[in-house]
Amino acid sequence: MKxxxxxxxxxxxxxxxxDQGDRRLEQRRGQDAAARRLLGATGAVRDVELAMTSxxxxxxxxRPIHRTDFPLLAQWMSTPHVQKWWREAFEAxxxxxxxxxxxxxxxxxxxxxxxxDDGPIGFVQRYLLDDNPEWRRSLLVAGTPTTSAGIxxxxxxxxxxxxxxxxxxxxxxxxxxWSRHPEITAVVVNVSAENxxxxxxxxxxxxxxxxxxxxxxxxxxxEGLSHVYARHRPxx
Numbered sequence: 046m047k048x049x050x051x052x053x054x055x056x057x058x059x060x061x062x063x064d065q066g067d068r069r070l071e072q073r074r075g076q077d078a079a080a081r082r083l084l085g086a087t088g089a090v091r092d093v094e095l096a097m098t099s100x101x102x103x104x105x106x107x108r109p110i111h112r113t114d115f116p117l118l119a120q121w122m123s124t125p126h127v128q129k130w131w132r133e134a135f136e137a138x139x140x141x142x143x144x145x146x147x148x149x150x151x152x153x154x155x156x157x158x159x160x161x162d163d164g165p166i167g168f169v170q171r172y173l174l175d176d177n178p179e180w181r182r183s184l185l186v187a188g189t190p191t192t193s194a195g196i197x198x199x200x201x202x203x204x205x206x207x208x209x210x211x212x213x214x215x216x217x218x219x220x221x222x223w224s225r226h227p228e229i230t231a232v233v234v235n236v237s238a239e240n241x242x243x244x245x246x247x248x249x250x251x252x253x254x255x256x257x258x259x260x261x262x263x264x265x266x267x268e269g270l271s272h273v274y275a276r277h278r279p280x281x
Contacts, residue, residue, distance in 0.1 A: 105217055107157040107169065112148055114158055115140045117165060121201035130240050131199060132265035155225075159200075159214055166205055169198040169218050173226065174233070180262070187256035187273040190231040194222060197234070211246035219250070223278055231277045235260060238270040252276040 110118075115137065121127055122135035133143075146152035153176045159167040174181040174193045181191075198215065200206050219232055236243045238257065248254075252274040260271050 104162050105213065106160045106163075107218060107221065108160060110144060110148060110156045110158055110168075112141075112145070114165070115144065117158075117201075118144070118168065121168065121199070124203075126203060126206075127199055127201070130237060130243070130266060132268075157218075159198075161205070161210075166202045166210075167198065167200040167214065169196060169214065171196045171218070171222055171225075171232075173229070183261045184233065184235070184273065186258065186260070187233075189233045189255070189273065189275060190277075192229050193231045193233045193275070194226055194229045195233055195235075196222070207242070209249075211242070212249035215246060215250040215252075219276065229278065231275050233273060233275045235267060235271050235273050237266075238272050244272050244274065247274045247276075250276070 118140060119135040119137065122131060122133060144156060147154050147156050154170055154172040156170040158165045159169055171194050174195060196218065200211060222232060234247055234252065236247065254272050255275050256273040257270065259269065260267055
C-alpha cells in the first residue's frame with residue numbers, strides 16, 4: 046500500500062557527460078562521504094544500531110516534495126531496482142494526478158524527498174490509516190492498531206543502498222512522525238516477503254513483524270506474500 050497518493054529500493058541514472066556529469070559525480074562523492082559521517086564510520090560502515098544512538102546529524106533531512114521534484118521521482122521509479130517493488134506508473138500525468146494534490150494540500154498524505162547534505166537521495170511518505178479506510182480494513186487481519194500511520198520509502202541513489210542508511214532514515218522519520226501526529230499509537234508497514242532488504246531495515250529500526258499473509262489490495266505492489274510490521278509509540 047502506498048498511501049492515498051506509494052518500498053526500500055535503489056535507482057540508477059543514465060550516463061551524463063560534460064560539466065553536468067562532473068557535477069553529478071562530485072555530488073555522489075559528497076553524499077557517500079556524508080553517509081559515512083552520518084553512520085559514524087570512515088571507510089566501512091559500522092553497526093547501524095550505533096549510528097541510531099549517536100547524536101542526530103544535520104546531514105540527513107526531509108523536505109516536502111514540490112512539482113519540480115516529479116522528474117526526479119520519475120527517474121527513480123523508472124529503474125528496474127525500484128520497479129521491482131514500487132510497481133507504480135511514472136508518466137508525468139500520472140505523477141501529477143497522484144502527487145499533485147499532496148503538493149497542493151488537498152490530500153492529507155505527506156510526501157518528502159530525503160536529502161543527505163542537501164542532495165536528494167530518496168523518497169518517504171506517511172499517511173493516516175483513518176484517511177484510507179479501505180486499506181485500514183485490509184490490515185484488520187493483521188491486528189494493526191486502529192490509530193496508526195503508515196509509511197513507504199525508497200533510497201533512490203544506488204550507490205547509497207546496502208550501507209545501513211535505510212534503518213537510520215526510517216528511525217529519524219518516525220521521530221518526526223510521533224511529533225507530527227500525537228494521536229497515533231503506532232506506525233505500520235506492509236512489505237513484500239521477498240524484499241528482505243526492506244524488512245530487515247524495518248527490524249533494525251525497531252519494528253516487529255506482527256503478521257504474514259496475503260492482503261486484499263488493488264495495489265500491484267501488494268501482490269503476493271506480505272509481512273506486516275509495526276512499531277509502537279515509545280511513550281505508550
